[in-house]
Amino acid sequence: MIDWKRSISRRQAAEVLTAIALILWRVWEIPLVNLWRDWITVLAVYWGFLIFVENPRLRGRVTLVSAAGLMLLYGWGQFPHLLSQFGGPR
């Protein structure tokens, strides 16, 4: 699915470097154990995936799974506040 032998264009190289730079920034900024739930890191990894994978079906699946994962991550923080609006603990 991923053609590693395929030569990459200059634009792709720039994209890869940017994604790597973003990950390095996050590695520098936050503890490694928290990296999996860091928004920027998830986006950077997803970006890298888009650069190398062109199969539309696989892209679609990964996009949906990533979106669902980010929704869970978001919900973990926000939902308690949301529930408090309807009588849950504040």
Next chain:
Amino acid sequence: MIEGLLWMALAHGAVLLASHAVLRRIRTENPLPNGVLFVLIHLLLVSGVVLVAGLTGFLRPRPLGLFGAVLLAALLLLREHRELRLPARPDVGRATAALAALIGLRLLLQVWFFAPFDGDAVSYHLPKIAEWVQRGAFTREMGSDYCAPFPAGFELVETWWVVFLHHDVLIEMAGVEFALLGFLAVRLLAEGVGLSPRPAFLAATLYVLTPTFTLQNVACLNDAPVAALVLTIAAFVVTRAHPVLLLLPLGLVAGIKGTGLYALPGWVVLALLLRKEPFARPASVRWATALGVAALAVGGYWYVRNFVWYGSPVYPVKSGELSFHQQVYYIQVGPSLASLRYSLDSLVSDLIYDRQKGFSTLGTGVSGWGILPFSLGALAVLHEIRGDRKLRQVALAFLISTLTVLLMVKTDAWFARFLLSTPALACIAVARLAGTLRPVAVIVALGAALQFVGTMLPQQWPPGDMVAMMRKPWRTRSAAAFVDVEPTNEPVAVYAVRRSPTYLMYGPDYSRRVEYLRDVKIADLADELDRRGLRLLYLNIYQRPKYDFEALVRRGTFGQVQRNYYRRL
């Protein structure tokens, strides 16, 4: 009240018809921007009428209503009503239409059931409106807050909704009009980057659900109107509207809040990138130029006023030595790389998760962008910009705008409210992705439902307090009870250097007299009250001078009524 309703109907009808008449003269060959143009013209006319009426002392129902009647008669004689055409039925999916209708209905219900409750609004945005409506003219008195002299372009539109009824029950309609502008601007922007009508409508609908944006629309705050106008500028740049048409949103946004101007560099860059594409000319460049100049005049008025009154067009923003009071409400002057660094880090490391607090009107401790831009929206932006040059250019403009705003505002718990236009990019990308990846619709529906539910009530107040306020009869509906400034029916003197919700003291029908005491020593307070014939004092000062005041209470000069209220004995 009945007479007020009559004048209101006449004046509103006249300005709506006049807006349509003006639109006929500046509409573009491309029909897409005309909806946005109509709302812009209406906002400009409303602002202009209130501004002139305020300056000339005619800010009362009858003069404004009579003006409306004359204007309406003239327009009817000119047969302008015969030119009215209902807008074409939008091409929109059933689910999107249902969601948009629900949002619209909810906004109207919130307008009716909410009374102004936000701390900033009732402390420094709205007291000036209460003074204007009571006096029937603009006043030098605008309340005791340090931030009261800021530009009041949004307050002009709010005044339009309260002056006829002499009551604030409909004051939030001003924000609803800007919500409509934001909706139309995002739809135009989406169509400008190549989306077909259905996904463009979806993008606009999702944008209006942005938590802080949708809550601000009914909270008398001006960051959402600024975002709507910035998005209008963006949409005009993308659709290559004639440069003179850009003066309309530019003038209006300058008159509402300077932060709107901080977002401009991104759109200037985009205009340069698109410079080879031809402009869409308005029907009459002369009319468009006149309107643009009028918008700059309406927006620029506040800067001229502040220069005349305070010696600085951007007062109370100032650099150099600051008093303690000024430091408390310090407003950053000029660019700061430190602010950019700290705010950006705070935004992407913390605020974007919206996990510290619930959604509130100021977005305290959160980005207030919601679950969709955080999850699917961010992924969709990356997915979509890789294959579309124009969307990539627009994304670059959004990025630059976001960074320039962060460069210009200080890092605090509320700075994300200045970035309310940014989530529009995510909404456009989501709508675009949904067109090619069908299962995305499930995530969009779930995210939209959560954002809708999460923004039923602002979460900065306990829901019970909000519900209790909503249950009050509309004539007496006020947030005073839970903001703790429940006034009595007698006139009140305000002695406050700390932020105080003084708007609530006027009452929802502006029937109560509020007087602000300035440059009075604590020891002279009793004499000052006697001189003005007042008995009730609202006191909100720092602890040190409060010790001095408490000595007066012990001496029997004043007696405490409730928390911050004292009675002259």
